[in-house]
Amino acid sequence: MPELEKAFLELESGERLPCLYNPETLSVGRRNNxxxxxxxxxxxxTLQYAGAGGGWMRMDLRFDTTVDGTPVTKHTGKILKLMEVDPNLPGTDLERNNARPPTVTFHWGDLHSFRAVVSDIRLSFTYFSSGGVPLRAEIQLELRQYESSDALGPQNPTSGTPKPSRVHRVQPGETLDRISARYYGDATQWRRLAQANNVEDPLALHPGDLLDIPRES
Structure with a gap:
């Protein structure tokens, strides 16, 4: 049998938040004004057209840590944090109140959502250990479209649009070949990253630098 594709949320930074269980249903919609x-x-x-409204995607996610007994909040906390302002995002200026939460993209096999933000979260803890540790949880998650996209639908909401780049924040000790292996599965693709970011010395990366990670065509 083919390996089961696992859904995940990809953050603006390139980090992936895996879904422990794939959602049973996805709801996608859009409204015009x-x-x-x-x-x-x-x-x-007679009605008059007043412009397009953004799309949305809703899903129910389940989390269960009863096998190892660790608090399920280690997973749900990462989802909740997606609604908090991230001061590390490019263009952030806290002195001018120019800050926002990160954008996310939902992936599941060949299905990829539009670039979105988390607009609504409803978290329910459904099972606890005898000591009161939450071990199971359900999250009702709503994503709202962040920017213009030419397509919207459950087949492939980003089909027909340019593949957006990802952003990676360099960690201590990282090199271009290691970053290339992470995103492309091929360390020899480091030259692609060097060209996209005008990096002359691939060994002279500085922790905290932001790298543009072009998507594979």
């Missing part, structure tokens, strides 16, 4: 100008004594007015 229409306005009317009702007048006393008149019939139904």
């Amino acid at each position: 229409w306005v009317s100008n009702p007048m006393p004594g008149k019939g139904v007015p």
Whole structure:
């Protein structure tokens, strides 16, 4: 049997948050804005198009750590943090109140969502150990479209759009070949990263630097 594809959320930084269990259903939608100008004594007015609204995706995620007995909050806490401002994002200026939570993209096999933000989370703990440690949880998650996209649908919401780059924050001791192996599964692709980021010395990376990680075509 083929290996089961596991769903995950990809953060703006390139970090992946795995879903312990794949969602059973996904709901995807979009709304356009229409306005009317009702007048006393008149019939139904003609609607006027007032612009496109963003898309959304909703899913239920389950987390269970009863096997090893560790608190399930080690997983749910990472999801909750997606609604908090991340001061490490490019362009952040806290003095000017220019900051935001990170964007995320949902992946499951060949299905990839639009670039989105987490707009709503509802967390329920459904099972506890005898000592009160939460071991099972369910999260109702809603993603809202962050930027324009030409396609929206459960087959492949990002089909037909340019493949966006990812951003990686360099960690102490990392080199381009190690980063290349992480994202492409091939350490020899480091030249691609060097060219995309104008890196002259691949061994002279500095912790904290942000690298653009082009997606494979």
